[in-house]
Amino acid sequence: MKLFDILLDWFSGFTDQWEKQGVKFTVYTTIAVLIGGIFELIPPFFISRTAVPIQGVKPFSPLELAGRDIYQKEGCNNCHTQMIRPFKWEVDRFDPSKSYGRDGYSKAGEFVYDHPFLWGSKRTGPDLAHESQIQPSYAWHKTHLINPRDTSPGSVMPAYPWLFEEKATLNVKEIIDHMRGLSKVGVPYTEEDYISAERELAAKTEGDALIAYLLKLGKDTAELSKSIQ
Amino acid sequence: MSQTNTKYNDSIVKGFIISALVWGVASMSVGVLAAFQMVYPELNFTQYFSFGRIRPLHTNAAIFGFALSIIFATAYHLIQRLCRVRIWSDSLAKIHFVLYNLSIVLAAITLPLGLNQSKEYAELEWPIDLLIVVWFVIFIVNFFATIFTREEKQLYAAIWFYIASFVTVPILFIVNNLSVPVSLTKSYSIFSGVYDANIQWWYGHNAVAFVLTTPFLGLMYYYFPKHIKQPIYSHRLSIIHFWSLIFIYIWAGPHHLLNTPLPEWLQTTGVAFSVMLWMPSWGGMLNGFLTLTQAKEKIKTDAILKMMLVGITFYGMSTFEGPLLSIRAISALGHNTDWIVGHVHSGTLGWVGMMSFAAIYYLVPRMWNTNLYSEKLANVHFWTATLGILLYIVSMWVSGITEGSMWRAIDSKGFLQYPNWIQITEVLKPFRFARGVAGALYLSGVFVMIYNIIKTIRNADSGFQEVDLRVKEQGGNV
Numbered sequence: 001m002k003l004f005d006i007l008l009d010w011f012s013g014f015t016d017q018w019e020k021q022g023v024k025f026t027v028y029t030t031i032a033v034l035i036g037g038i039f040e041l042i043p044p045f046f047i048s049r050t051a052v053p054i055q056g057v058k059p060f061s062p063l064e065l066a067g068r069d070i071y072q073k074e075g076c077n078n079c080h081t082q083m084i085r086p087f088k089w090e091v092d093r094f095d096p097s098k099s100y101g102r103d104g105y106s107k108a109g110e111f112v113y114d115h116p117f118l119w120g121s122k123r124t125g126p127d128l129a130h131e132s133q134i135q136p137s138y139a140w141h142k143t144h145l146i147n148p149r150d151t152s153p154g155s156v157m158p159a160y161p162w163l164f165e166e167k168a169t170l171n172v173k174e175i176i177d178h179m180r181g182l183s184k185v186g187v188p189y190t191e192e193d194y195i196s197a198e199r200e201l202a203a204k205t206e207g208d209a210l211i212a213y214l215l216k217l218g219k220d221t222a223e224l225s226k227s228i229q
Numbered sequence: 230m231s232q233t234n235t236k237y238n239d240s241i242v243k244g245f246i247i248s249a250l251v252w253g254v255a256s257m258s259v260g261v262l263a264a265f266q267m268v269y270p271e272l273n274f275t276q277y278f279s280f281g282r283i284r285p286l287h288t289n290a291a292i293f294g295f296a297l298s299i300i301f302a303t304a305y306h307l308i309q310r311l312c313r314v315r316i317w318s319d320s321l322a323k324i325h326f327v328l329y330n331l332s333i334v335l336a337a338i339t340l341p342l343g344l345n346q347s348k349e350y351a352e353l354e355w356p357i358d359l360l361i362v363v364w365f366v367i368f369i370v371n372f373f374a375t376i377f378t379r380e381e382k383q384l385y386a387a388i389w390f391y392i393a394s395f396v397t398v399p400i401l402f403i404v405n406n407l408s409v410p411v412s413l414t415k416s417y418s419i420f421s422g423v424y425d426a427n428i429q430w431w432y433g434h435n436a437v438a439f440v441l442t443t444p445f446l447g448l449m450y451y452y453f454p455k456h457i458k459q460p461i462y463s464h465r466l467s468i469i470h471f472w473s474l475i476f477i478y479i480w481a482g483p484h485h486l487l488n489t490p491l492p493e494w495l496q497t498t499g500v501a502f503s504v505m506l507w508m509p510s511w512g513g514m515l516n517g518f519l520t521l522t523q524a525k526e527k528i529k530t531d532a533i534l535k536m537m538l539v540g541i542t543f544y545g546m547s548t549f550e551g552p553l554l555s556i557r558a559i560s561a562l563g564h565n566t567d568w569i570v571g572h573v574h575s576g577t578l579g580w581v582g583m584m585s586f587a588a589i590y591y592l593v594p595r596m597w598n599t600n601l602y603s604e605k606l607a608n609v610h611f612w613t614a615t616l617g618i619l620l621y622i623v624s625m626w627v628s629g630i631t632e633g634s635m636w637r638a639i640d641s642k643g644f645l646q647y648p649n650w651i652q653i654t655e656v657l658k659p660f661r662f663a664r665g666v667a668g669a670l671y672l673s674g675v676f677v678m679i680y681n682i683i684k685t686i687r688n689a690d691s692g693f694q695e696v697d698l699r700v701k702e703q704g705g706n707v
Contacts, residue, residue: 008465015468019384022376026392029475033397036479036502040431041404044424044492069415073343075281081565085488089637092645108490111422116348119426121485123565124267126650148270154651156658158266158273158280174412181411185419 054109056224059187060216062197063204066175067213070206071118074160079124082106082217094126099133099222110221113187125157130218141211163207170209172201237309241322243596245302246589248330250679252294253585255337257672259287264665268658277341285352286340291577292350292440294333299585300444301329301368304391306592307451308372311388312379321371328364332357344414348429350436351405355416358406362399369395386467390447393475397439405432423490431482438478441576445544445584446474446513452591453520453537457527462519470512477506484555487564503555510548517541532607536587539615543579547572562637567657567664568629571622578618578671586610586678593682599691602684610674610681617671621664628660 018025060068071077084094086105095104106129111117126134135141143150146164148157162168176194183189201209266272266280273279309316316322335357339345345352353361372395376388384392405428408416418425454461461467483491483499518541521528528534550572554563563569594601601607635653638646647653 008469011472012465012468015472019389020382022373022379022384025384025389026373026396029389029393030396030400032472032476033393033400033479036476037400037431040480040482040495040498041428044427044495047492072345072347074276074279075284075343075345075347077347078281078284083489085561085564087488087561087637089639089645093636093648096648106490108423111426111490114422115425116346116418116420117422117425117429118347119486119489121349121565122570124654152651154655156267156270156654158270160276160279162276178411178415178417181409182417184409185417186421 054107054221054224056227057109057112057220059113059182059189060213062175062179062193062200063209063212064216065178065182065213066170066201066204066206067209067211067216068118069175069178070163070210071213074163074210076128077118077120079120079122079157081120081123081127082129083119084127084129090127094130094134097133099130099218100225101228104130107221110218113182115182115185115187125155128214128217130222132215132217132219133222136215138211138215141214142207145207145210160207160210163210164205166205168206170201170204170206172198175201236315238305238316238319238322239596241316241319241326242302242306242592244326245298245305246592246596248326248333249295249298249302249585249589250682252290252298252333253675254672254679256287256290256295257668257675259283259290261665261668261672263287264661264668268662268665276343282341282343282345285345285349286337288350289336289340289352290333292436293336296441296577296581296585297329299448299581299588300391300394300440301325302592303448303451303588304372304395304444306596307387307447308375308391311381311385311451312375313381314375314379317371317374317378321367325364325368325371328360328367332360332364335360339414346406346408346416346418348405348418349433351402351429351432354414355406355408355410356413358402362403365399365402369399385451386461386464386471387447387451389467389471390443390450393471394439394443394447397435397475397479401432401435401439405429426486426489427483427491427495430485431479434482434485435479437573437576438481441581442478442510442544443475445540445581448584448588449513449517449537449541452588453517456533456537456587456591457520457524459520459523462516462523466512466516466519470509470516474506474509474513477502477509481506481555484560487555487557487560500555500557504552507548507552510551511545514541514545514548517544532604532611533587533590535608535611536583536590536614539611539618540580540583540587543575543583543618547576547580550575562633563629566629566632567625567660568633571625571629574625575618575622578614578621582618582671583614586614589678589682593685594693597686597689598693599685599688600694602681602688606677606681610677613670613674613677617667617669617674619667620670621667624660624663624667628657628664631660632657 018028084090084105091104098104140151142164144152145160147159148155176197179189179194179197262272263280263283305316305322336353339354339357340352344354346354407419409419410416420428450461450467480502481499483495484503487496521538528538553559554569554572590601590607632653635647635656640646
């Protein structure tokens, strides 16, 4: 206890001074806060193994990207996670078809084109990281989105009928703008992608796009895993 | 009294008290609706009020509408008293008030429209973010200018906590919101995947630290001793726990990302600092409790003191639960479940809410120069709020631990015992219903408070009875 008192005397000798000098106090407070922040935020960018793109992970196609925008707009990430943790019970539940071999959990490389990440923090509904391998049916997803109780009695998910209405037809120009924006932050879209967008998006609704996105989740890594096997 | 009224700018304090009441009711009503939506999906009225869109509305209105209004009201109130000068610029304060409320109104419009960038507690799109930067700069210029022109030499502990908040929040806010706009209503984070997650939770956890914790500790350090007319128990303790709190808190973010692809060393650092955080947090709690021991005879009769007592208790409880939940094994069970929702609400309803109500009950009679309309109603509010919180966290503890256990339950052959997700959802429904009731109870207490305050304000300028005790007891030398 003696040592602690000496230490405290020494420290409060400084702080007593700072408390009389507003600028000094503010500057030292800022430094105290920055140390941890810098330590945590900067090194991951320089440790190359933090996020190695898994071979075969492709950027979202125009329709999938439009679907991702809808996923964000409707706040699906408030109830669904996209992060399968390395536990047997999670791998069993979210990789039931064993599409990923023994390692059915999420890897850093799967998210390299996710701006922003959508891992979520609350799992009210099931995890969707590998949804394409769990429920690959377009028709199922459409029925489920229009009224979740039709496919899953007892579900508490909101119904999303408006996504399939005529006024929910996608705006092609807008999505091409989104792709151009993403190319500025490192998603490798090419001129060909912008040209093909028009064809892919024609007469599609927000609901179609959302399903396309759900059917993309986990697809690339599953293909990679199968090719290795 | 009349002298102090002209010396200090109190109208800005009044403004922020009213904006706290408005956003408090708005955020909590939306919260109650969201709670019942998780039991009765039919309550998702139209696309604009579906759960996914109103959940961010609830959190933004509660954190940035209600809590920030309280922070600004108390900051403007105590900085003038503790520096013994009027706020540096009245017009900057007014502009701050208007632009701040404009940004919250815009949030309340855009979030139901589905315009959001999907980062928790940073959902607002870039034009509103820019507006926030503008009024925040206006505010901190005014705040620090007041500090630098002060007539009191020593900066009292309460001010330290506000300073720490106001320098840190802009750093967090700006870094996490860096994005590329693609239209007026849409932007993409410049970070991706793991990096984005790391930066988001560095921000997210420190929003808890520097919006919901440090300013409210500052609030405690000023209003608690003022109210009981006793000095804070230990100045020494405030020094240690202030510096260790702000230094350690900033490291704790990665505990939100345990068992993800985030680098292992970063996860471990997050856990270590989260566990260490327990000590400075309890330093603040102990200083509060020990101060209270000097005035324990007043607890029975005084609603403000009861609220502070419960507030500090919940601060201690949720800062014990936090480090606990950051331990890997416990995180494996609790992460993504209702337990976390309960944990957050024990901090927000218990600590932030109760301390805010105490501050409101302290400030309203003084600012409007009259006495509180009814002490009895304040007590009713105290009890509904306390029972509401208890029911809320107990139902979420049960729900969350049940949820986590059912996810991982394996039968004797090694298969999942509850492979059907809905089976688990059905079990949780009664607890989630209880949570909705708890929220409604808490909200009803707020309505009681608002009635009490409207009645009080109607009596404005009838003369506030209590005399500043420092003047009375120390012979007017302060």
